[in-house]
Amino acid sequence: xxxxxxxxxxxxxxxxxxxxxxxxxxxxxxxxxxxxxxxxxxxxxxxxxxxxxxxxxxxxxxxxxxxxxxxxxxxxxxxxxxxxxxxxxxxxxxxxxxxxxxxxxxxxxxxxxxxxx
Amino acid sequence: xxxxxxxxxxxxxxxxxxxxxxxxxxxxxxxxxxxxxxxxxxxxxxxxxxxxxxxxxxxxxxxxxxxxxxxxxxxxxxxxxxxxxxxxxxxxxxxxxxxxxxxxxxxxxxx
Numbered sequence: 001x002x003x004x005x006x007x008x009x010x011x012x013x014x015x016x017x018x019x020x021x022x023x024x025x026x027x028x029x030x031x032x033x034x035x036x037x038x039x040x041x042x043x044x045x046x047x048x049x050x051x052x053x054x055x056x057x058x059x060x061x062x063x064x065x066x067x068x069x070x071x072x073x074x075x076x077x078x079x080x081x082x083x084x085x086x087x088x089x090x091x092x093x094x095x096x097x098x099x100x101x102x103x104x105x106x107x108x109x110x111x112x113x114x115x116x117x
Numbered sequence: 118x119x120x121x122x123x124x125x126x127x128x129x130x131x132x133x134x135x136x137x138x139x140x141x142x143x144x145x146x147x148x149x150x151x152x153x154x155x156x157x158x159x160x161x162x163x164x165x166x167x168x169x170x171x172x173x174x175x176x177x178x179x180x181x182x183x184x185x186x187x188x189x190x191x192x193x194x195x196x197x198x199x200x201x202x203x204x205x206x207x208x209x210x211x212x213x214x215x216x217x218x219x220x221x222x223x224x225x226x227x228x
Contacts, residue, residue, distance in 0.1 A: 035217075037165075044206075044208065044219055044220075044221050044222045045157075045159075045165060045208055045210070045219040045222070046219065047210075047216055047217040047218065047219065050217070059215050059216070060216075061216045062216070095164055095165065097165075099212075101170070101171075102147070102151060102153035102170070102171060102212050102213075103153065103155045103167060103170035103171065103212065104155070104167065104210075104212075105167050105170070105176060106167075107164045107165050107166065107167075108164060109164055110164055
């Protein structure tokens, strides 16, 4: 069964850092782009970043460039999102999803990040 | 690319059809000839779920009452006969251009 499971969310102060993880199973991780999408409380979906199968290409939404870093460890079937200089507006549920052929077909349950003092 | 959905809310009677429109600010046709427009469903308290990809392809396990159509900048999701389990928010999403973007979401509710 294809599964992606996020972890690492929590409460952090403004200016702080957090590292999210996404553990993948049930598919050949190295054959898929992976992405992070977030959803602020009561709001819509916002694409955050994605990374190519071998990690050679990474793309970000402007609002997180220079603060967030997406990475992957193909030996561990894992995706990461390092988030630095966190702001209140980064408060959201963060979803991991796998991508292929121009669409994202399997999504995790999400991990909640709250940025507050 | 700005994705604009209409309506933002859609009260529908069980068994009746529903339709959601999505318009993009630029053509979503990629240089490879594909149009990377997807539709996702988010039920209350759940993560998003892929329904339709590349305009009109139903994802595995999606009931055939869901269908997608369109081209260029105008796209439509149709539900032929709404069932109670269809309640939720529906999003269009484009991955032709970076950054990938979503519509604002359309809330489907039962009258």
